[in-house]
Amino acid sequence: MEQEFASFLEKYGEIGFVTKVTQPLIYANGLPGAKLGEIVMFENGAKGIISGLEEKFLEILNLTSAAVKVGSRLARSGEKLKVPVGKDFLGKIIDPLGRPLGVTAMPGKPAASSGSSEIIYRDIISAPVGITGRKPVSRALSTGVSVVDLLAPLGKGQREVVLGDRKSGKTQFLIRALLSQVEEGAVGIYCIIGKSKGVIRQTYHALFEVKNYKRVGNGIIMIASSAEDPASMIYTAPYTAMTMAEYFRDLGHDVVLVLDDMTTHAKVYREISLLGRHFPGRNLYPGDIFSVHAAILERAGSFVVNGKEAAITCLPVAETAQGDLVNYIVTNLMSMTDGHLFFDYDLFLEGRRPALNPFISVTRVGHQVQTPLKRDIGIQALSLLNSASKLRFFAKFGAELNESVRETLKKEEQIIAIFEQDADVIIQSDLQLILFGFFWSNLWKDKTQEEIKETIAKLRESYDSDQTFRTQAKSAIDRSNSVKALVANLSLLNKKYV
Amino acid sequence: MPDEILKTLLEKIITKNEALELAEKFDLLKKKIFSSRADWKESLKSQLGEDLYAVLSAVPGQKELFDIFEKFTKEAASLDTARLDIAFDPTYEFLSKISEWISREAGHKVILDINVSKKLIGGLQVSFGGHFTDASLEKKIKDSLR
Numbered sequence: 356m357e358q359e360f361a362s363f364l365e366k367y368g369e370i371g372f373v374t375k376v377t378q379p380l381i382y383a384n385g386l387p388g389a390k391l392g393e394i395v396m397f398e399n400g401a402k403g404i405i406s407g408l409e410e411k412f413l414e415i416l417n418l419t420s421a422a423v424k425v426g427s428r429l430a431r432s433g434e435k436l437k438v439p440v441g442k443d444f445l446g447k448i449i450d451p452l453g454r455p456l457g458v459t460a461m462p463g464k465p466a467a468s469s470g471s472s473e474i475i476y477r478d479i480i481s482a483p484v485g486i487t488g489r490k491p492v493s494r495a496l497s498t499g500v501s502v503v504d505l506l507a508p509l510g511k512g513q514r515e516v517v518l519g520d521r522k523s524g525k526t527q528f529l530i531r532a533l534l535s536q537v538e539e540g541a542v543g544i545y546c547i548i549g550k551s552k553g554v555i556r557q558t559y560h561a562l563f564e565v566k567n568y569k570r571v572g573n574g575i576i577m578i579a580s581s582a583e584d585p586a587s588m589i590y591t592a593p594y595t596a597m598t599m600a601e602y603f604r605d606l607g608h609d610v611v612l613v614l615d616d617m618t619t620h621a622k623v624y625r626e627i628s629l630l631g632r633h634f635p636g637r638n639l640y641p642g643d644i645f646s647v648h649a650a651i652l653e654r655a656g657s658f659v660v661n662g663k664e665a666a667i668t669c670l671p672v673a674e675t676a677q678g679d680l681v682n683y684i685v686t687n688l689m690s691m692t693d694g695h696l697f698f699d700y701d702l703f704l705e706g707r708r709p710a711l712n713p714f715i716s717v718t719r720v721g722h723q724v725q726t727p728l729k730r731d732i733g734i735q736a737l738s739l740l741n742s743a744s745k746l747r748f749f750a751k752f753g754a755e756l757n758e759s760v761r762e763t764l765k766k767e768e769q770i771i772a773i774f775e776q777d778a779d780v781i782i783q784s785d786l787q788l789i790l791f792g793f794f795w796s797n798l799w800k801d802k803t804q805e806e807i808k809e810t811i812a813k814l815r816e817s818y819d820s821d822q823t824f825r826t827q828a829k830s831a832i833d834r835s836n837s838v839k840a841l842v843a844n845l846s847l848l849n850k851k852y853v
Numbered sequence: 854m855p856d857e858i859l860k861t862l863l864e865k866i867i868t869k870n871e872a873l874e875l876a877e878k879f880d881l882l883k884k885k886i887f888s889s890r891a892d893w894k895e896s897l898k899s900q901l902g903e904d905l906y907a908v909l910s911a912v913p914g915q916k917e918l919f920d921i922f923e924k925f926t927k928e929a930a931s932l933d934t935a936r937l938d939i940a941f942d943p944t945y946e947f948l949s950k951i952s953e954w955i956s957r958e959a960g961h962k963v964i965l966d967i968n969v970s971k972k973l974i975g976g977l978q979v980s981f982g983g984h985f986t987d988a989s990l991e992k993k994i995k996d997s998l999r
Contacts, residue, residue, distance in 0.1 A: 365992075370985035372936075385983035427981070 356400040363396055363430035371395070371429045374412060376378055377589045379631050380421055381415040382773075386431055389413055392480060394432040397423050404436050404587070405763055414631055416587045418452070422683065438595045440602040441474035445542070448577040451592040456555075456579060477602060479594040483653040490657045490664055490692075491560070492720045495729075496611075498533030499781030500528055502774040505733045506713040507696055508721035511609055511667030512657025515718065516688045518673050518680065519698030524710050527611045527778040528698070530561045532670065535781045537574035541609040543669075546596035547579040549589040549619040555579045558615075563637045589623045593671075597654050600667045604658060609666050612655065616672035617648060621684045638683045648684075649691045680715070681837040708775060713737060714744070727836040729784075735838055736770055743767030769794060772804040773811065786818050789828045789848070792841040824848070855917050859924055861908050863932070867945075867952045869966040872929040879922040886915065893918065916963040935981035936966045940989065955981065989995065 364370060371385030381403055386395070388428065393405050395413075401421035407414030418436075419424060439453035448456045454472075509515055513703060519525045533543040543561060547555050558774035559579075563572050580592040593614045600610040614620075621644055628641035636642045655669035673685045678700060680686075689695050696719040703710035722730060743763050750756055750764070773790050776782060782790075790811060793799060799807055817824050827848055835841035866872045882900050886893045893915045898906055912918045935955050937943075943951075948965060955963045963981070975990030 364985050365987060368985050369983055370936075370980040371983060372980075385980075387983040431984075 357398075358543065360396055360398055360400070360428075360430055363478060365431055367433060369431055371399070373425050373427050373429065373530055375424055376425060378422075379417045379585050379627065380406075381430055382412050382453065383415060384412050384428070386413060389431055390756055392435050394418075394434050394436055394849070396432055397421075397428045398428045399423065402432075403429075404651070405685045406627075416590075416627065417585060417600055418587050418591070420585050431852075433480045435480065436591070437476040438479050438598055439474045440477050440599050443473035444576045444599070446563070446573045446575065448563075448579055450553075450584070451578060451580050451595040453595070453669070456624070477598050477601075479591065479598045479603070479698075480650075481598070481654070483650070484656070484658055490659055492657045492666070493724055494657075494664070494666070495721075495724045495726075495784075496668055497535055497539065499526070499533035499783070500531055500709055500711075500776060501782050501787045501790070502709060502711050502713065502776075503528070503532075503696060504784060504787055505729065506737055507694070507711065507716040507718045508725050508729070508733070509668065509718060510657075510720050510724040511664075511692070512655070512667055512671045512672070513720050514652050514655050514692040515721075516671050516673055516685075516695040517698070518565075518685060518695050519710075520673055520675050520678060520700040523698040523700045523703045524708065524778075525698050526558065526561075526615065528709050528711070529559070529672065531671060531778070531781055533562070533575065533611055533613060534571055536609070536611040536668075537571040538781075541574070541611050542603040543571070543575040544596050544600050544603075544610060544612045545575065545577045546592055546612065546614050547577070548592045548614065548616060549580055549582050549584070549623055549674050550615070550629070552581050552583075554616050586627050586786050587621050588618065590627060591650050593617070593620055597651055597667075597669075600669075601654065603668050604665045605660060607660050607663055611668045612670065614651075614669065614671040616674050617688055618672075618682075618684050619672045621648070627741055640683060642698075645687050645691070648687060652688075652691055693720050696700045706779065707771065714741065726839060728788060728832065728838070731837045732788060732795075732814045732841075736791065739763065739766055740770060765800075768804055769799060769807055770804070772807040775808060776805075780815075782815070783818070785825070785828050785832055786815065787840065788816075788832050789845065792815065792831070792835075792845040795838050796842045855912065856923055857907055858912060859921050859928070861903075861945050862921070862925055863928060863962060865904075865908075866929065866964060867948050868965050869884065869934055872964055876926040876929055878926060883919060883922055886918075929964075933961065933963045933982075934966050935963050935979060937969065938968045938970050938973060938978040938980075938989075940969070940977070940991075941970060943970055944965065955979075 367388065369386050369388055371383040373381055373383045376380040387560040389405055389408065391408055394403060395403050395415055399421060401417060401419045403415035403417045405413055406416045415555050421708055445496060482690065492512045494511040496511045498504055498509065515523050517529060533545060537543040545558065547558060551561050559577055562575050562577060578596045578599065580589040596612055596614060600612045604611050624644060624647060625640045629639065630634060638796060641724065652669055652671060655667040657664060657666040671688055673688050675682060675685060684795055697712045697715040698710050698714035702712060746760050746763055773794060831841065831844040831848065835844050866875060882896065884897050885900065889896055894910060897909055901909065909918065912921060938953065952963065952965055973989040973991045974994065976988045978989055979986045
């Protein structure tokens with residue numbers, strides 16, 4: 356450490372002295388040749404990144420939790436902030452600087468080590484790929500959650516904000532979407548930004564629990580910063596996650612990246628900016644909060660890598676307070692992404708799982724990449740839910756309901772039952788279509804919600820275990836381009852399985 | 854006249870420690886003069902060395918003396934500092950020569966912040982104006998071993 360500091364001093368012949376410390380910001384004089392974003396080293400071994408250059412002083416963001424004293428010396432490193440990336444991190448949990456976290460590793464998986472040949476260092480702040488290196492989003496992304504895949508579908512390379520109050524089921528959806536994609540061969544990166552250690556542990560176990568781990572554990576990397584980490588570390592987390600995603604993208608992999616959550620990131624950035632006495636803007640956030648978030652999200656998308664398509668699908672999370680969708684950071688994120696999924700706490704309290712509100716959720720490119728059949732099913736289901744919701748409003752007045760109204764309301768209940776999914780259940784894309792095919796065949800018209808749920812559970816079992824069922828289902832789907840055609844093509848399956 | 858006295862005082866200091874000690878001494882002296890009923894010049898004489906007394910006794914009155922104390926504290930704190938890491942305890946003459954040389958090179962008064970570090974073996978390290986020069990024996994030995 357001492358030698359490293361001495362070598363930096365010797366290499367650049369420049370020195371600085373700390374004049375003021377307001378953790379995590381450090382002010383120093385000297386280092387006449389320092390550049391913005393350059394890493395500096397303090398004589399006690401702590402490292403920081405230059406976040407501001409003034410005429411007489413430098414503003415440095417301390418990247419470590421080590422205390423730096425006023426008067427201590429610092430030297431330039433000549434390098435930008437780099438983090439280790441590589442295949443060696445797959446199946447592991449690391450902090451935003453790439454160091455393994457002290458969560459018990461899965462049996463047989465040693466902690467990642469920076470000495471591995473599989474690991475290289477990349478700049479965490481890089482310019483997004485230009486328009487010539489990009490492709491329009493053209494492939495559907497299956498999340499394994501029926502209500503999302505049919506009503507608010509996503510495409511590979513799409514950036515979709517996941518909104519919702521605390522405890523409204525966002526994380527459960529994100530974990531399922533990630534696992535579902537990793538199962539299809541993508542690399543999943545889950546970035547936790549400034550959450551409690553309990554939440555980190557829960558998410559870690561949900562992602563890497565034994566039954567998942569055997570299937571997909573080797574395709575997931577978790578990058579976690581806890582609330583007690585230095586603000587600079589929390590601030591760096593999404594950059595590290597995106598850098599890791601870019602590494603796998605450059606190898607030709609599709610990547611699904613979850614940034615959980617960007618409202619905390621904005622708050623941490625606000626804290627740093629206010630400590631640095633930067634001029635505050637709306638809600639005391641610094642003026643550049645929009646560009647900071649946009650610069651991260653702009654690095655996601657659908658790209659051409661060595662003539663092939665590789666996508667970084669980014670799912671930033673934003674926490675709302677009592678369903679407030681016009682919050683500053685939330686609206687910022689909405690405007691820089693391709694839509695949003697809103698998890699409604701009221702629906703959650705009603706018992707809906709997942710509690711996605713399909714009327715408020717928006718997907719800007721997802722519908723374009725759906726098959727005609729899927730799109731048709733989605734449109735019909737949404738239109739039925741919409742008319743049922745209006746009818747329910749009138750039904751509140753106690754008016755006597757005619758047969759068709761009662762039928763619509765019953766169908767709404769049944770659709771809700773089909774969309775009902777437990778937290779650990781992933782429903783394959785084809786099975787989602789088959790379930791709706793059966794529903795529109797009117798075979799379930801007399802069933803109650805509970806009966807439908809039981810039937811679906813049995814169908815899932817059959818689908819998982821019965822190869823013939825899967826083949827016949829696929830064949831029926833391939834031959835159908837509308838709900839009507841699907842209903843006709845499913846008549847054979849109806850007899851056998853329903 | 855008070856400005857000339859202040860200038861003389863600032864010229865006299867060579868190291869950062871001297872500046873701090875003197876500022877502290879002036880502060881104590883000020884308190885003493887306030888609390889004592891004796892003549893302020895008597896207090897000066899009893900508390901300061903001969904050379905400092907010779908400079909400050911030319912001050913016309915107590916108010917001007919306090920002004921000088923205040924200005925000295927402010928200006929001494931804003932003087933440019935060069936940090937010197939030296940392998941041995943330097944003599945006053947040595948420091949005086951170094952200070953003169955650095956001040957001449959910089960074109961303005963520079964005081965020295967001295968740190969004795971035996972591990973340098975010999976020679977010195979100079980940190981000034983953001984630049985760092987290592988002229989220590991330790992470095993020379995390391996270079997020759999390389």
